[in-house]
Amino acid sequence: PMLRVALMGLGNYASRVAKAMQDCKFAKITGLISGTPEKLRDWGSTYDVPEKNRYNYSNFDQIKNNPDIDAVYIITPNALHHSQTIRVAKAGKHVICEKPMAVSVEEGKEMVDACKKANVHLLIGYRMHFEPKTLEIHRMRANDELGAINFFQGQCGFKIGNPNQWRLNKDLAGGGSLMDIGIYAVNGARYMVGEEPIWVTAQEIKTSREKFKEGVDETILFQLGFPSGAVASCLSTYNMNFLDRFFLSGDRGFAELQPATGYGPIQGRTSKGPLTQAHTEHQTLQMDAMAQIILKDHKPTIAVDGEEGLKDLYILEAIYNACKTGARQEILLPQPHK
Ligand code: NAD
CATH class of the missing domain: 3.30.360.10 (Dihydrodipicolinate Reductase; domain 2)
Structure with missing residues (x-):
């Protein structure tokens, strides 16, 4: 099985992640979250993500009703990670969140707690x-x-x-x-x-x-x-x-x-x-490994x-x-x- 991932925040780093994920064996892009309708349209057609799996920042809580998405990869500016992680966890989806996971210890603790409570994984983008x-x-x-x-x-x-x-x-x-x-x-x-x-x-x-x-x-x-x-x-x-x-x-x-x-x-x-x-794109290795952590309970070395x-x-x-x-x-x- 593949980990089906929605990317949130379609900026520079998300572009790199999306390209690298094309070579993944265990993870694929099945959803997109962005505040820009044109990006949703362009990325949707490039990565073959149907309209029903495209969300914006107001309606992405609805992802909870979408069986095509297992996890959301948050790739937005640092200060947004906290509230977005908590919303994704409440929607019952696993969270992959970019570094730094948050901008304070207090926020970080709340994120860990929210994901525990929702029984979803919280993984940080340490490629x-x-x-x-x-x-x-x-x-x-x-x-x-x-x-x-x-x-x-x-x-x-x-x-x-x-x-x-x-x-x-x-x-x-x-x-x-x-x-x-x-x-x-x-x-x-x-x-x-x-x-x-x-x-x-x-x-x-x-x-x-x-x-x-x-x-x-x-x-x-x-x-x-x-x-x-x-x-x-x-x-x-x-x-x-x-x-x-x-x-x-x-x-x-x-x-x-x-x-x-x-x-x-x-x-x-x-x-x-x-x-x-040998070199392999870091994000390809990372997303395949994270899929194994989430789907197969694999324990990473670090x-x-x-x-x-x-x-x-x-x-x-x-x-x-x-x-x-x-x-x-x-x-x-x-x-x-x-
Ligand atoms: P970026 O500016 O290129 O992309 C950020 C995206 O978030 C943009 O598409 C922007 O439209 C969107 N966004 C949503 N809400 C926003 C708001 N309120 N204000 C501003 N933008 C908003 O930045 P980036 O370089 O892609 O960085 C995004 C995250 O990824 C950061 O947390 C950064 O630390 C992390 N990052 C990690 C790596 C890595 O190697 N692991 C590399 C680069 C960036």
């Missing part, structure tokens, strides 16, 4: 969790091939263009670079080190208060400490190019990826030599559920607090690393 070179490093670390881990470095960012886009609007983005791209360093630190951080320190740098308004971070340096004593040093930015690197150092080996989280091909090497795993997304939100909040106060923030995540 790197299915990327073969990433998984190989994860395997080597978990298999103790790198020895005790001491250090992770994650640098994520790009120079952002158009000042009028939603990514630079606090109300829609919930923050700035950290919410959007720095989250890859936060999330990557956790699955590369294989532990949950217990403290964070952070420093914010802003070169333009015009472009990066109050509440929209431009560049943040942050450090994480882990129970074993391992530390991470990370950078999140909307104002520097070519920052897409992970580096992991252990007593007996290292691993590095550059690019580490772009659409690929990902490139990297370890102390044992180059990583040679979690992608709502609780996983929520952990990142706790850390993002701690980083923002550390920037504001200048003080080290202790973090106690609700669950151990899994």
Whole structure:
């Protein structure tokens, strides 16, 4: 059986997901949700989605009566994820929601609770969790091939263009670079080190208060400490190019990826030599894997559920607090690393 997915929010990233899903073996597009009638018409004809499976933001609750749709993939601006996830859950459909899952811990918790209550899956669009070179490093670390881990470095960012886009609007983005791209360093630190951080320190740098308004971070340096004593040093930015690197150092080996989280091909090497795993579109791998999670109760190597997304939100909040106060923030995540 195939997971039958409705895409919500037909923007840039949804276009990439839709194209990549054409190669999926276990997932297909059967529904569309958009506020723009022309997009529904064009996408409907391109992806062969009949009119009865096309919805807008006012009427998508009706999806509950549509037996052609198992799950909704929410690909809208960050601040909308919370209410949209809750509405989809109430309609009894599984939710796949883009990162960041929400713009606060409180919202994230409500989403996890709503999906539990409705007995539907909540999965977060962490595509790197299915990327073969990433998984190989994860395997080597978990298999103790790198020895005790001491250090992770994650640098994520790009120079952002158009000042009028939603990514630079606090109300829609919930923050700035950290919410959007720095989250890859936060999330990557956790699955590369294989532990949950217990403290964070952070420093914010802003070169333009015009472009990066109050509440929209431009560049943040942050450090994480882990129970074993391992530390991470990370950078999140909307104002520097070519920052897409992970580096992991252990007593007996290292691993590095550059690019580490772009659409690929990902490139990297370890102390044992180059990583040679073949590239497949990340969204194809992700959607096939998520179909197996939802339909066959498959357990992914690196979690992608709502609780996983929520952990990142706790850390993002701690980083923002550390920037504001200048003080080290202790973090106690609700669950151990899994
Ligand atoms: P986008 O601006 O290209 O698309 C957003 C879509 O949402 C647009 O079609 C827009 O019309 C629609 N929308 C609905 N309600 C809206 C409203 N009130 N205001 C503004 N737009 C509204 O953005 P995107 O780059 O596709 O990002 C969408 C989401 O996907 C974000 O949460 C982002 O973090 C995530 N994303 C994830 C990845 C990834 O690799 N996992 C990559 C890019 C984006």
